[in-house]
Structure formats: structure tokens, C-alpha cells
Amino acid sequence: MATAHRRNVQQRVAQARPSRANRPVGHAQGVGGVGKVNNSNAVPMGRPATPSTPSTPPPAPNPAAGAPAPWDTDPLYVSGVGQANQRRNNDKSDLNAGWQAREQYYGFGQNANPYSQAASLSRQHDIRRRGTVNGAGHQLYSGSTVNRLRGADYDYDFNVKGLERQHAAEEAQNRREQREADERYDEAVQNFKAEAIDRIVSEAPEPQPEQDFGGPPAPGGGGKKSKPKPKPHKPQQQQPKNKGKR
Numbered sequence: 278m279a280t281a282h283r284r285n286v287q288q289r290v291a292q293a294r295p296s297r298a299n300r301p302v303g304h305a306q307g308v309g310g311v312g313k314v315n316n317s318n319a320v321p322m323g324r325p326a327t328p329s330t331p332s333t334p335p336p337a338p339n340p341a342a343g344a345p346a347p348w349d350t351d352p353l354y355v356s357g358v359g360q361a362n363q364r365r366n367n368d369k370s371d372l373n374a375g376w377q378a379r380e381q382y383y384g385f386g387q388n389a390n391p392y393s394q395a396a397s398l399s400r401q402h403d404i405r406r407r408g409t410v411n412g413a414g415h416q417l418y419s420g421s422t423v424n425r426l427r428g429a430d431y432d433y434d435f436n437v438k439g440l441e442r443q444h445a446a447e448e449a450q451n452r453r454e455q456r457e458a459d460e461r462y463d464e465a466v467q468n469f470k471a472e473a474i475d476r477i478v479s480e481a482p483e484p485q486p487e488q489d490f491g492g493p494p495a496p497g498g499g500g501k502k503s504k505p506k507p508k509p510h511k512p513q514q515q516q517p518k519n520k521g522k523r
Contacts, residue, residue, distance in 0.1 A: 348473035
């Protein structure tokens with residue numbers, strides 16, 4: 278009886294188990310059990326497939342956005358702006374060359390060289406300290422020797438800071454002159470633009486005056502009003518004279 282009961286249970290379990298054809302898409306039998314398949318196109322059972330949303334088309338190009346300004350086609354404006362730009366480039370090139378020479382003169386940072394002012398101050402400081410140490414003899418650690426060394430360090434720091442302040446002032450002056458060159462260019466461009474606009478306005482044809490043909494006025498009360506036509510003259514009827522009394 279137990280064997281027959283076990284066989285009946287196994288048959289019911291086999292019937293209830295889904296077959297391979299009825300298994301949902303996206304699952305496959307793997308080693309040791311059921312494993313998921315990486316299928317991004319699989320559609321879950323019981324849910325309708327969602328249609329893909331079309332991508333938004335890019336906006337149509339605006340032809341007026343890239344249209345040149347009226348003064349850009351004026352030959353005098355183009356020539357004047359080109360000359361102003363050349364002057365600005367020459368001025369800034371001269372300023373940059375002069376500043377590079379001043380950088381070499383000061384010798385700070387990457388512009389250090391043995392003939393710069395910073396290198397000269399450093400050599401003077403080393404010579405002064407070396408002379409103080411060599412001349413101290415047995416009084417190397419005395420108070421007077423220490424004070425002379427401190428005095429050499431103080432003078433060196435004071436001179437270096439003064440040189441740095443002078444360097445910063447000249448750098449600010451160079452930047453100000455660079456900015457003034459750009460401002461002169463911008464001012465020249467605005468002047469050339471104003472002159473080009475004046476030429477365009479003066480050369481534009483004058484609008485023709487509108488002719489009045491006596492038509493009906495435009496709706497809304499605009500336009501010139503036509504003169505009213507004269508009414509035809511009607512002859513007055515003469516009344517009969519009263520006859521004498523009877």
C-alpha cells in the first residue's frame with residue numbers, strides 16, 4: 278500500500294511540473310537547478326510588450342542665426358577692424374617681450390639665472406655669512422658672531438621682499454597695459470561699426486510715398502480719408518401763385 282501511494286504521489290508531481298515548452302522565456306535548466314539567462318529582449322509572461330519610444334528628432338537649424346550682420350559685409354568696416362586687430366597684436370607682442378626681459382632681470386621662479394637681481398642678493402648673502410664665520414675664529418659661537426649672522430639674514434630678507442614688491446608692481450603695470458590694448462581694440466571696433474551703420478542707412482533707398490486713389494479707407498480708421506462727392510443740385514419747385522379771392 279505504501280509503495281502504491283508513493284507511486285501515485287510521484288505521478289501527480291510529474292503532471293504538475295511544467296514541461297520545457299511551457300517554461301517562461303528567460304529561464305533555462307542549469308547545473309544543480311534552474312538558472313536565469315541574461316536575455317534583455319525577453320518579455321515577461323502575462324505582460325504586453327512595450328513599444329519602443331522613437332527618439333526626438335533634433336531641432337531644425339535656424340538659417341537666421343548664422344546670417345552675417347549688415348556691417349560685416351562693409352569693406353571699410355572689415356579693413357578697419359583688421360588694422361585695429363593688427364595694432365592690438367603688435368602692442369601686446371611688445372608688452373610680452375618687454376615683460377619677459379624684466380622677468381629675466383628679477384630672476385624669480387623659473388626665470389632664475391646667475392645674472393639676475395635675486396641671484397646677486399643670494400651671492401652677497403652667502404659671501405657675508407662666509408666672511409663672518411671665517412673671521413670668527415674661536416668666537417664662532419659667541420654672541421657677537423651670532424648677531425652678525427642674524428644681521429646678514431635680516432638684510433637679505435629685507436632686500437628680497439623689496440625686490441618682490443617691485444616685481445609685483447611691474448607685473449600689475451604690464452597686465453594693465455595689456456587690458457588697455459584690448460579696450461582700445463574694442464573701442465575701435467565699435468567706432469567702425471557705427472560708421473558702417475551710418476553708411477548703410479545713408480545708402481538705403483528712400484521709401485516711395487503712398488498714392489491715394491480715392492478708394493475706401495482701410496479698416497480701423499487708418500489711411501487718408503477721401504473727400505465726399507458733391508450732391509447733385511435739385512431744382513426747387515415753384516409754388517403756384519394764389520389767385521384772387523372769389
